[in-house]
Amino acid sequence: MPAEGAAEAVWAASDPYATALRTGRGPLYLRRTDGWLLPLEVERWCAGADDVDRAVLDRCEGAVLDVGCGPGRLVAELAAQGRTVLGVDVSEAAVTRTITVGGQALRRSVFDPLPGEGRWGTVLLMDGNIGIGGDPAILLHRMAQLLAPGGLLIAETAPLDVEEHADVQVVAHGREAAGAPFPWVRIGTPALLRLAERAAGWRAEAQWTAGDRRFVALRTRTTSSSAEPPKSTAVISSQRAR
Structure with a gap:
């Protein structure tokens, strides 16, 4: 597994995460190393797709790959349609639940070889998964490899204009964190659009707000599988978690 995928083992082995799913x-x-807590919306993730989710799914084109699919509500909704x-998810509990609710899923890192590379019509990074690996430039490069030319x-994104890189751990309230810290990033719409503008092969398609949730749609200009991946600006010892 490449360096970008090393932290997946930390997330997948997290007892609080598996138990919650x-x-x-x-x-x-x-939980950041300074003690700050970012709540994870487990109940929403484990429920069926809501109106905001369905509006996002209505924008999807062609075959859809849901990266960090979690318990599978979006996969199940699209399959039902x-x-x-x-x-794709690194958590065994997530993959099992996705299959149980009627979807198809693989337990695999997004940085590992995946079916249909270069042919997906749409890739989803929902529920904060733009934070995967702690380096959105590297993640955007990987997304371009997965999508077909002109793919979506x-x-x-985060609800604020923020680009915050941090090492975090998964923790249930009142319990000790499980596993070693791993890199994560919260990035808002303006920061992501700036990053996409600098990255080769992307153009902004749309941005919108629904309730308290924010979204960005980017479209590939060309495939970039042969391009040199971007260099990380952070010192990252492990780079991948849902």
Whole structure:
């Protein structure tokens, strides 16, 4: 597994995360090393797709790859519509739940070889998954490899104009964190659009707000699988978690 995927083992082995997905309940947080907590919306993730989700899915084109699919609500919704869709997640509990609710999913890192590379019509990075690996430039490069020419990336962004890089751990309220810290990033719409403008092969398609959630759609100009991946500006010892 490449360096970008090393932290997946940390996330996948996190007992609080697996327990939360199996039970469908939190509370669950990402905790920074300074003690700050980012709540994770376990109950929403484990419920069916809501109106905001369905509006996002209406924008999807062609076959859809849901990266960091979690318990599978989006995969199941698209499958119920007769769409071609696959979820990818490093958590065994997430993959199991996705299959249980009627979707197809693989337990695999997004940085590992995946089916249909270069042919997906849409890739989803929902529920904060733009934070995967702690370096959105590297993640955008990987997304371009997965998408067909002119393919669509839909990412859910942070509600503020922020680009915050931090090492975090998964923790349930009142319990010790499980596993070693791993890199994560919260990035808002303006910062992501600036990054995409600097990155080769992307153009902004749309941005919108629904309730308290923010989204960005980017479209590939060309495939970039042969391009040199961007150099990380951070010192990252492990780079991947849902």
